[in-house]
Amino acid sequence: MIVSSTVIEGRLGLDGIAPPKRRRLGPEARREQILCAAVAWFAEVGFAGTTRDLARRAGVTQALLYKYFASKAELTEAVFERIYLGRLDPRWLKELRDRRVPLAERICRFYQQYTAAIFTYEWMRIFMWAGLAGDALNQRYLGHVGDKLLAPMADEIAAALGGHRPAMEDMWNLHGGIVYIGIRRFIYRLPTPDDHHPVIESAVARFLGGCAAAS
Amino acid sequence: MIVSSTVIEGRLGLDGIAPPKRRRLGPEARREQILCAAVAWFAEVGFAGTTRDLARRAGVTQALLYKYFASKAELTEAVFERIYLGRLDPRWLKELRDRRVPLAERICRFYQQYTAAIFTYEWMRIFMWAGLAGDALNQRYLGHVGDKLLAPMADEIAAALGGHRPAMEDMWNLHGGIVYIGIRRFIYRLPTPDDHHPVIESAVARFLGGCAAAS
DNA sequence: GGCTTCGGTGATCAAACGATCAACAAGCGA
DNA sequence: TCGCTTGTTGATCGTTTGATCACCGAAGCC
Structure with a gap:
């Protein structure tokens, strides 16, 4: 419900805010954006946090996560490396x-x-x-x-x-x-x-x- | 798979162990048993742990949990009180x-x-x-x-x-x-x-x- | 033994989950 | 402007989740 309303507002710009049009980013930049959001998100709610909430926080769709990370496990692995390295x-x-x-x-x-x-x-x-x-x-x-x-x-x-x-x-x-x-x-x-x-x-x-x- | 095999072994006693017959316990004793198992289980895996795994660990069915606790939130609340009190x-x-x-x-x-x-x-x-x-x-x-x-x-x-x-x-x-x-x-x-x-x-x-x- | 009580179970529901896919469209070279 | 590449999406799959239900059967009483 929150999901759909947010999406609708976003795409149609119901409340005056310009609709965040689909932006094409380079693979490295997008992966970096997702990874940063994942670090912040998993830090807050732990690794039981859902990929849908993470995607919402990153400002992308949930499906897009799987274009850059094969699975949730691989994503958390990348978060670990980023944090520890x-x-x-x-x-x-x-x-x-x-x-x-x-x-x-x-x-x-x-x-x-x-x-x-x-x-x-x-x-x-x-x-x-x-x-x-x-x-x-x-x-x-x-x-x-x-x-x-x-x-x-x-x-x-x-x-x-x-x-x-x-x-x-x-x-x-x-x-x-x-x-x-x-x-x-x-x-x-x-x-x-x-x-x-x-x-x-x-x-x-x-x-x-x-x-x-x-x- | 693990579930069903365990249940089958348990109820039919395939490996020589006597099948754990359904035991009727007093409400207080059963609630105590579940609560103790919940403390141990949530301590190990956190509150994102599933009620099915908890029930398996407690040696009861998942449905039985809801005879003693209205919801998972109420169960975790009881775990808190037990721990802090x-x-x-x-x-x-x-x-x-x-x-x-x-x-x-x-x-x-x-x-x-x-x-x-x-x-x-x-x-x-x-x-x-x-x-x-x-x-x-x-x-x-x-x-x-x-x-x-x-x-x-x-x-x-x-x-x-x-x-x-x-x-x-x-x-x-x-x-x-x-x-x-x-x-x-x-x-x-x-x-x-x-x-x-x-x-x-x-x-x-x-x-x-x-x-x-x-x- | 027969009967009642109520602790306990298997089956099942709706929602949420990770993951997938065909289809769309932004950006670039021509 | 056109057409191609590919980053991005909405819809959807199968599974798992918390929660509910009708029904079963062990224990206690007579």
């Missing part, structure tokens, strides 16, 4: 290991870049939907975070403070406390401060202070 | 304020009880599914956690350390770091230590140490 910057590890910079500053700077990369509506929610669905990329991503970011970070802490190396569970505790800001904001839709850098700085300071005290 | 223990606040006990011990003991209450497969996952779906109870629950648990905890910290009161964002940081253990275990299905008490204790110690240092 290039989300982990290799420079982060290098900067974490750059001992010319004070340790606290390195970790703070890393988490500022990291949160800037993942604290988006689309990333946080799709990552959580995928996690609940048991997606394998999800676990691989977090394994990478642990092995290639948190473990080296623990090494740097041990080297800088001269004490014993923090356990990985403590590293995950630091990580989780910071990531939880994004979970509250984008998953639970609770108010969070626009600037989370002070929170990160004090969290990192507490963590390093605790590591130093434990040495 | 009595999950927040009023004694926690009292014990947090019991100044005869050392502050660190109070907070550690609280988080041991709190995690014992919420670190279950059903609770963590249904809470997350509901959060993504934008459920109102979710936000009310977290509002309660902030107002009735974390805020008083901040007051106690200020009173005990004689310094300034930790900002609520810092309290959420402590909270998130601990809750993230459950998120990794039950949402992302990643390996976590069976006993998370040492992690909690060191996290609380770091937090209080940081608060004392900031005073």
